[in-house]
Structure formats: C-alpha cells, structure tokens
Amino acid sequence: MNHPSPSSPHEPATPGRGTRLDPWFDSYAERTHGMRASEIRALFSVANRPEVVSLAGGMPFLAGLPMDVVAEVTDRLLRERGTVALQYGSGQGDVALREQITTVMAEEAIASHPDDVVVTTGSQQALDLVTRIFVDPGDVVVAEAPSYVGALGVFRAYQADVVHVPMDDDGLVPEALEATLTRLESEGRRVKLLYTVPNFHNPGGTTLSLERRPAIVAIARRHGVLILEDNPYGLLGFDGDVLPALQTYDPEGVVYLGSFSKTFAPGYRVGWALAPHAIRERLVLASESAILCPSNMSQMSISAYLATCDWRGQVKQYREQYRERRDATLGALAEFLPDARWTVPAGGFYTWLTLPEGLDAQAMLPRAVTELVAYVPGTAFYADGTGHRHIRLSYCYPTPERIEEGVRRLANVVNDELDLVRMFGTAGDSQVSGTINPGPNQA
Amino acid sequence: MTSPRTSTQQNDLEVLILAGGLSHERDVSIRSGRRVADALRSSGMSAHVHDVDGDLLAYLQQTRPDVVWPILHGSTGEDGSVRDVLDLVGVPYVGTDAAGSRLSWSKPVAKTLLQQAGASTPRFTTLPQTLFRELGTRGVLERVLEVLGLPLVVKPASGGSALGVTVVREATALPRAMVACFAYGDEALIEQHIDGVEVAVSVVDLGDGPQALPSVEIVTDGAYDFDARYNPGRSEYFVPGRLTEVQELAASELAVLAHRVLGLRHLSRTDMIVDADGVAWVLDINVAPGMTETSLFPQAAEASGYGVEELYATLVRRAAAG
Numbered sequence: 001m002n003h004p005s006p007s008s009p010h011e012p013a014t015p016g017r018g019t020r021l022d023p024w025f026d027s028y029a030e031r032t033h034g035m036r037a038s039e040i041r042a043l044f045s046v047a048n049r050p051e052v053v054s055l056a057g058g059m060p061f062l063a064g065l066p067m068d069v070v071a072e073v074t075d076r077l078l079r080e081r082g083t084v085a086l087q088y089g090s091g092q093g094d095v096a097l098r099e100q101i102t103t104v105m106a107e108e109a110i111a112s113h114p115d116d117v118v119v120t121t122g123s124q125q126a127l128d129l130v131t132r133i134f135v136d137p138g139d140v141v142v143a144e145a146p147s148y149v150g151a152l153g154v155f156r157a158y159q160a161d162v163v164h165v166p167m168d169d170d171g172l173v174p175e176a177l178e179a180t181l182t183r184l185e186s187e188g189r190r191v192k193l194l195y196t197v198p199n200f201h202n203p204g205g206t207t208l209s210l211e212r213r214p215a216i217v218a219i220a221r222r223h224g225v226l227i228l229e230d231n232p233y234g235l236l237g238f239d240g241d242v243l244p245a246l247q248t249y250d251p252e253g254v255v256y257l258g259s260f261s262k263t264f265a266p267g268y269r270v271g272w273a274l275a276p277h278a279i280r281e282r283l284v285l286a287s288e289s290a291i292l293c294p295s296n297m298s299q300m301s302i303s304a305y306l307a308t309c310d311w312r313g314q315v316k317q318y319r320e321q322y323r324e325r326r327d328a329t330l331g332a333l334a335e336f337l338p339d340a341r342w343t344v345p346a347g348g349f350y351t352w353l354t355l356p357e358g359l360d361a362q363a364m365l366p367r368a369v370t371e372l373v374a375y376v377p378g379t380a381f382y383a384d385g386t387g388h389r390h391i392r393l394s395y396c397y398p399t400p401e402r403i404e405e406g407v408r409r410l411a412n413v414v415n416d417e418l419d420l421v422r423m424f425g426t427a428g429d430s431q432v433s434g435t436i437n438p439g440p441n442q443a
Numbered sequence: 444m445t446s447p448r449t450s451t452q453q454n455d456l457e458v459l460i461l462a463g464g465l466s467h468e469r470d471v472s473i474r475s476g477r478r479v480a481d482a483l484r485s486s487g488m489s490a491h492v493h494d495v496d497g498d499l500l501a502y503l504q505q506t507r508p509d510v511v512w513p514i515l516h517g518s519t520g521e522d523g524s525v526r527d528v529l530d531l532v533g534v535p536y537v538g539t540d541a542a543g544s545r546l547s548w549s550k551p552v553a554k555t556l557l558q559q560a561g562a563s564t565p566r567f568t569t570l571p572q573t574l575f576r577e578l579g580t581r582g583v584l585e586r587v588l589e590v591l592g593l594p595l596v597v598k599p600a601s602g603g604s605a606l607g608v609t610v611v612r613e614a615t616a617l618p619r620a621m622v623a624c625f626a627y628g629d630e631a632l633i634e635q636h637i638d639g640v641e642v643a644v645s646v647v648d649l650g651d652g653p654q655a656l657p658s659v660e661i662v663t664d665g666a667y668d669f670d671a672r673y674n675p676g677r678s679e680y681f682v683p684g685r686l687t688e689v690q691e692l693a694a695s696e697l698a699v700l701a702h703r704v705l706g707l708r709h710l711s712r713t714d715m716i717v718d719a720d721g722v723a724w725v726l727d728i729n730v731a732p733g734m735t736e737t738s739l740f741p742q743a744a745e746a747s748g749y750g751v752e753e754l755y756a757t758l759v760r761r762a763a764a765g
Binding site: 018020366 | 465466467468469470471473496572575576580604606607618619621622623625626627660662669673675676677678679680681682736737742
C-alpha cells in the first residue's frame with residue numbers, strides 16, 4: 001500500500017519538508033472540513049467532574065430506572081433467546097418491536113402500521129438516513145432558530161445549507177415559515193426538508209401550539225417541502241397531555257422520528273422512523289448499507305421491557321422527576337438571575353436562557369467552568385454562528401439542590417461578566433463565531 | 444545521539460501519572476497522560492493514570508508508587524501546588540519542583556527573570572482585572588497602545604494551550620481581547636507581537652546538565668491557537684526548525700538558559716519567536732509540556748534520536764534515583 005506522504009506521527013520530517021502529523025491530511029472529503037476539536041469541547045471535559053454542576057448535558061436521569069428489573073429482563077433474554085439476541089437481525093428492525101412501537105406512537109394519536117416503521121440506532125441515525133436520501137450538497141434544510149445541535153451536525157455533514165426560521169413561545173412561527181419558503185423559492189433554492197422538534201424543543205424548551213400545527217403542515221405541503229418531525233420528548237409533558245403529532249395531519253408529508261432514549265434509556269441506542277412507504281423502502285436500504293441492521297440485543301431488550309414492565313408507569317415517574325427539576329430551575333432563575341429571560345418548558349429537558357444585552361455565553365464559558373458550573377452556549381444551536389446571548393440549561397440530570405447551586409454559581413458568573421463587559425464597553429460588538437460541536441453527552 | 448544512560452537501568456518501576464484536574468486544560472492533560480503511560484509501559488514499566496481528586500492522597504499513601512509524573516496542565520498542576528503536596532507526601536516525581544514551577548507559571552515573573560539574565564523577550568505589561576476597576580479602562584488601554592504599539596498579543600498571565608489568547612491588530616479589538624482573556628484568569632499579560640518564526644525548544648537533563656533537543660518550528664495558517672495545536676493537519680511542523688546553524692544555537696542556548704535561570708528540573712519546553720535578524724525572543728516556559736499526539740516535546744524527542752519511550756523511561760529513572 002502506498003501512503004501519500006512519509007510524514008507519519010512523530011516520524012522526523014525530511015529536510016525542507018514539514019510534517020502535519022497526519023499523512024492523510026489532503027485526502028479528507030470536503031464535507032469533513034468543519035470537523036474539528038475545539039476549546040469549547042475541551043472545556044466540557046471538566047464538566048464531567050463531580051465538583052462541577054453540569055447544566056450542559058442532555059442526559060436522562062437513569063438513576064430513576066429500576067435497574068434490578070432491567071437486569072432481570074436482560075438476564076432472562078440472554079438465557080432464553082441469547083442466540084437470536086446476539087445474532088444479526090432484520091435491516092428494518094425486529095418485527096415484534098416495530099409492533100410495540102406502533103403502540104407507543106398511539107399514545108400520541110399516531111395511527112401506524114409496523115411495516116412503515118424503520119428501527120434505527122437512536123433517532124440520530126434516522127436523522128442521518130433521511131438527510132442522506134434527500135439532501136444533495138447545497139440543498140436547503142429549513143430549521144427552527146435555534147435548532148438541535150445533533151441535527152445541525154448531520155445537515156452540515158451532508159453539506160446542506162441550513163436556513164433558520166424564528167420561534168416564539170408557541171413554537172415555529174407560521175408567518176415566518178411562509179415568508180422564508182417563499183423567499184427561498186424566489187431565489188431558486190431547493191428546499192428539501194423542514195426539520196422541527198414540535199414538543200419540548202431542544203434547546204428552546206417551547207412547544208408548538210395546537211393551533212399552529214395544521215398551519216405549519218399546510219405551509220410545508222403547499223411549498224412541497226417534506227417535514228422531518230423529531231419527537232424524542234413527546235411523552236414527557238409535565239401535565240400529561242399529549243398534543244397530536246404533525247404526522248397525524250399529513251402522513252404522506254411527514255417523516256416522524258421517535259426514540260427510547262428519553263423515555264427509557266439512551267444506552268440501548270434504539271430509535272425509529274415512521275415514513276410513507278416509498279421513503280421507508282429507501283430508508284431500509286440506506287440503513288442496511290450503513291449498519292446492516294440495528295442491534296438485535298438492544299431491540300429485544302427494549303421489546304422485553306415494554307412487554308413485561310410498566311413502561312407507562314416509568315414514563316410517568318420520569319415526568320414527575322423532570323417536573324421537579326424544571327421547577328427547581330425556574331425557581332432558581334427567578335431568584336438569582338432576574339435580569340435574564342427564559343422559556344417555561346411544559347415538558348422535556350431544557351430551558352432557553354436569554355442573557356442581558358452584550359453578554360457572549362461562549363466567551364463566558366471558561367469563567368463558568370472556573371466557577372464549577374457548565375452549560376451549552378447558544379451558538380451551538382445556530383448554523384450561522386449567531387446565538388451568543390443565549391444559553392441552553394438542561395435540568396434533566398442534577399438533583400434539584402444541585403440545580404439551585406448551579407444556577408446560583410451561574411448568576412455570579414453572569415454578573416461578573418456583565419461588570420467586565422460594561423467596564424470595557426464591548427456590549428455592542430457584533431458576535432458571530434464558527435460552528436461548535438459540544439459532543440454527544442452535551443447534545 | 445547516543446542513548447541516554449543513568450546510574451540505574453531499572454525498568455520495573457511503578458509510575459503514577461497524574462492527569463486531568465479541574466483546569467481548563469483537563470482534556471489536554473488526560474490525553475498527554477495516556478500517551479506517556481503508553482510509552483512507559485512499552486519500556487516495561489508499570490504506569491497508571493490517576494486524576495487529581497479527593498482520592499489522590501489516600502491512593503498515594505496506599506500504593507506508594509516509585510515515581511509520580513505530574514502531567515497536569517494549568518493551575519494547580521503547573522503553579523507548584525500539586526508538587527508541594529508530592530513533597531509533603533515524600534514521593535519522588537518527574538519534573539520541576541514547586542519553586543521552579545511557580546516562577547514559570549507566572550509568565551510576567553518568568554519573563555522578568557529571563558530579561559534580567561540577558562534574554563530577549565517582547566516588551567510587555569501585566570494588568571489585573573481589579574486595576575481596571577480602580578483606574579477605568581480607556582486611559583489605561585490608550586497608554587498601553589501608545590507605549591507598546593500594534594500589533595499586540597493579549598493572553599492570561601498564566602495558563603497554556605493558547606486559551607484566552609488574542610492577537611490584536613487594531614486598537615478597537617483590544618477591549619474584546621481583554622474580556623476574552625479575563626474569562627480565563629484575573630491577570631492579563633499584554634506584549635508586543637514579534638514577527639518571525641514560531642519555535643519551541645525542549646530541554647532535558649539526563650544527568651549531565653540541561654541539553655536542548657532539536658527545535659520544532661511551527662507553521663500555521665493563522666494563529667497557533669487551540670485548534671491549530673490539537674487538530675492534526677492544521678499545523679505543519681519542521682523538526683529541526685528551518686533555522687540557520689547560528690539561529691538554532693541561539694534558540695537552544697535560550698531554552699537552556701531559561702531552564703537554568705528558573706531552576707527547572709528534568710524537562711521543560713521554551714516557546715519563542717526567532718525574528719528576521721535571528722534574535723530569539725522568549726515567550727513562555729512550560730514545566731509540564733504537552734505530550735499529546737500533536738505536541739511539540741514528543742516530536743523533539745523523536746528527532747533527537749532518543750525516542751519518546753527511552754527518553755521518558757530515562758526521566759523516570761532519574762526521578763527515582765533522586
């Protein structure tokens with residue numbers, strides 16, 4: 001095999017020629033050029049230390065799971081069906097689980113058939129597959145402003161041009177969507193997807209109102225844009241009400257993504273896509289070429305859990321735990337950060353903070369880490385490098401007491417930074433930075 | 444060069460590598476620590492990596508390693524405090540003692556001492572955040588610009604990995620650079636920017652006094668910032684640097700001078716700029732140089748003919764011998 005350059009790591013460079021410590025540097029695909037380590041990502045390494053109150057990670061509170069029950073289910077599965085569980089499986093996913101997934105989706109008023117479900121390695125893979133089969137480089141993906149950082153990473157990887165559309169407290173603004181799609185059409189741009197998280201938005205914490213749902217679907221249909229509805233948190237509404245999925249308004253115009261990561265556990269990496277049949281066929285073929293098949297072990301574990309355990313009771317317990325944490329967060333914000341603004345999530349994991357004018361949450365992060373509190377800067381959730389005034393706070397993992405302490409520390413950081421910014425008069429400086437990828441634990 | 448030799452060739456030593464900590468450079472430290480552990484294991488030594496946390500003292504007293512190697516970047520790892528604790532525990536360690544670490548950790552102190560010893564260093568001033576509270580910002584920054592001119596480099600007075608560092612080319616950018624710097628620490632070092640070749644010279648003392656390893660020249664498209672340091676491919680390295688014989692000698696002498704003046708032990712790395720006139724300007728001295736896949740010390744070690752495995756093992760044996 002011929003290597004393109006003699007410069008392997010730590011190999012002394014030849015005279016007159018340096019080494020880049022990567023002999024393949026000139027071989028990478030263009031779409032990887034934005035993939036870089038960053039100091040922001042490195043700072044999150046500190047967030048994993050127990051001294052730090054991390055309000056950054058979107059990690060479910062797994063201590064709330066009955067681990068002995070899960071262990072028993074797994075033990076029985078391996079003893080009784082181990083040779084199947086550890087074998088290759090179907091590319092589309094285990095049929096028994098797909099049937100159970102239709103039952104889970106029925107909780108959100110979705111009528112579906114197991115044949116239209118494609119099981120994936122987390123809904124993140126479904127996001128990747130849908131983008132892979134629809135998006136060519138330069139195509140436009142319309143997404144909320146802000147938008148889920150993991151989705152932005154996928155769109156970037158396929159060289160899509162992400163155009164953000166504003167949200168308010170009732171979610172995506174229909175008039176703004178209409179105007180954006182009309183403008184893009186007039187510019188001759190090809191819009192392939194509308195990516196949206198309608199329930200308990202990540203990172204926005206908002207929920208698309210019932211009134212807006214049919215309007216959003218109608219606008220997308222009128223402009224011929226497929227909706228990619230990402231709904232990992234739909235069952236985690238604190239008042240127990242479940243709004244109808246966008247998919248229910250137009251099953252042919254929506255690919256719906258679901259996940260067990262938030263309602264059960266993310267370690268299994270099991271999600272799914274519900275898609276119109278023609279799209280489903282392509283998703284299955286694309287998935288087989290990517291991974292052959294999703295993990296049988298994970299699928300069968302979840303299937304056994306759904307069949308033998310009170311999963312609805314577990315979801316209810318999660319809701320109560322997350323509600324308590326949400327309340328602790330909002331209470332602490334009101335007490336310690338009265339000059340900031342934040343969204344009031346009715347479910348899910350996140351609230352979206354707007355800092356006082358002039359602050360840059362990304363630039364402030366090192367100070368926060370020094371003060372032993374971590375968050376994800378708003379810039380992570382915009383494809384265009386804006387969002388400096390914003391912070392995503394995750395309340396899903398720390399205890400209410402730790403949340404209160406974390407917000408108290410954050411308030412000190414914000415006040416110190418505000419003093420500094422005022423002192424140096426930098427509040428009016430324009431702020432745009434490159435994209436950042438905070439890593440899987442923080443997504 | 445011949446292989447390093449010390450009085451003992453013991454390879455069955457138990458080495459505890461300290462990596463991690465709570466500093467902004469935790470991630471870099473962990474990566475460095477793992478690389479050194481791998482290299483020592485390849486030499487037949489037993490190497491474990493441990494974080495600096497509440498378990499450390501008990502772990503040290505329980506396991507009594509033959510040698511500790513603190514590969515901690517930033518704050519307690521480089522400011523001497525962890526090394527003070529190692530002295531209190533009475534365990535030998537690789538690298539500079541607490542006193543030398545303290546001198547090197549403060550860039551203004553290290554630059555001043557080196558200036559007094561005859562070294563060239565960019566003209567600088569050190570301004571704590573509290574001073575601006577007392578005097579206001581405008582007058583002070585205007586004076587800085589008048590005296591030091593542009594371009595300037597604003598950086599935290601302590602710390603590494605280019606965190607919080609900004610090259611300021613226009614006066615209007617100075618206030619934001621100060622804010623970015625103070626996010627990492629309470630004291631800012633503002634120094635004249637010197638145009639020239641960016642060079643790092645590592646120094647080791649294997650028993651015969653400090654000796655410089657071949658220089659490493661860094662070429663980046665833009666600043667040698669965090670991204671350029673830790674993303675393979677972003678920077679191009681020349682080892683040895685493309686310096687004339689006279690310049691290479693000057694760079695080596697400067698690094699050895701820094702090692703001696705600051706009272707450093709076993710290993711160090713001095714970062715400098717060699718300008719068009721061949722003058723080597725010292726910027727920073729590191730008692731815990733990075734040891735990651737893209738770091739400069741390992742590149743110099745490989746180019747020296749020692750190789751990282753033998754060099755690291757020799758440093759451990761030196762520390763064990765006391």
